[in-house]
Amino acid sequence: MLERERTMKVGEVLAAPVRRRRFMIGAFWTSLAGLVAAAGVSIANTMYPRGVGGFGGPVAVPASAIPRPGDPPRPNLDGRFLLVNLAPGEGLAVDGSAETSGGLLALWRRCPHLGCTVPWNESYTWKDGRKGWFVCPCHGSTYSKAGLRVHGPAPRSMDTMRIEVTDAGIVVQTGDRTKGDIDNAQRVVPWPT
Numbered sequence: 001m002l003e004r005e006r007t008m009k010v011g012e013v014l015a016a017p018v019r020r021r022r023f024m025i026g027a028f029w030t031s032l033a034g035l036v037a038a039a040g041v042s043i044a045n046t047m048y049p050r051g052v053g054g055f056g057g058p059v060a061v062p063a064s065a066i067p068r069p070g071d072p073p074r075p076n077l078d079g080r081f082l083l084v085n086l087a088p089g090e091g092l093a094v095d096g097s098a099e100t101s102g103g104l105l106a107l108w109r110r111c112p113h114l115g116c117t118v119p120w121n122e123s124y125t126w127k128d129g130r131k132g133w134f135v136c137p138c139h140g141s142t143y144s145k146a147g148l149r150v151h152g153p154a155p156r157s158m159d160t161m162r163i164e165v166t167d168a169g170i171v172v173q174t175g176d177r178t179k180g181d182i183d184n185a186q187r188v189v190p191w192p193t
Contacts, residue, residue, distance in 0.1 A: 060166075061076065066170065068085060070085070071085060082118075082134075083104065083106055083172075084146070084147075085104055085105075086105060086145060086185070090145055090146075103190045104163055104189045104191045105163075107134075108159040112156050113139055113152070113154040113155065116138035116139075120134055121135045126142070132145060140153075141153060141154035148184050159178060159180045161173060163189040
């Protein structure tokens with residue numbers, strides 16, 4: 001009989017309903033543990049990022065996506081740059097002071113004035129009759145095909161990114177930017193035509 005009572009007491013304890021207070025305490029500690037775990041994963045992900053691709057890292061451009069010399073610049077959305085293939089003598093500033101032998105140039109599409117995206121405008125004609133310029137839609141800063149500032153409130157020319165030539169095309173190092181200056185046209189990388 002004693003054994004039967006013991007079994008009943010154990011059964012009664014197991015079958016007892018979960019009290020509201022015990023449930024709320026359990027829910028609180030479970031939520032807190034989940035929050036701490038999520039924060040730990042976020043911190044680890046920030047400190048040890050997986051392979052950086054796109055803007056801020058290397059962006060591969062196959063040979064088929066490289067414009068021919070003299071063609072309009074091609075935008076690269078992943079790397080946030082404009083790929084320009086200058087023909088010899090192309091991309092000069094208005095005063096003609098920057099000579100170029102032609103080649104590839106990766107221009108950061110951000111205007112140095114206030115950061116607007118600068119598109120290529122094939123139909124825009126400058127005062128001297130030359131067509132095709134980069135024109136900032138925000139405040140009108142105008143740049144040559146080599147990214148040289150010719151007009152507007154921008155403090156300097158468009159920034160450039162380092163280009164490495166590979167067997168399959170090129171790799172643009174979007175994290176390695178150089179501030180734009182009057183020597184943009186001399187930063188070109190030779191590319192076989």
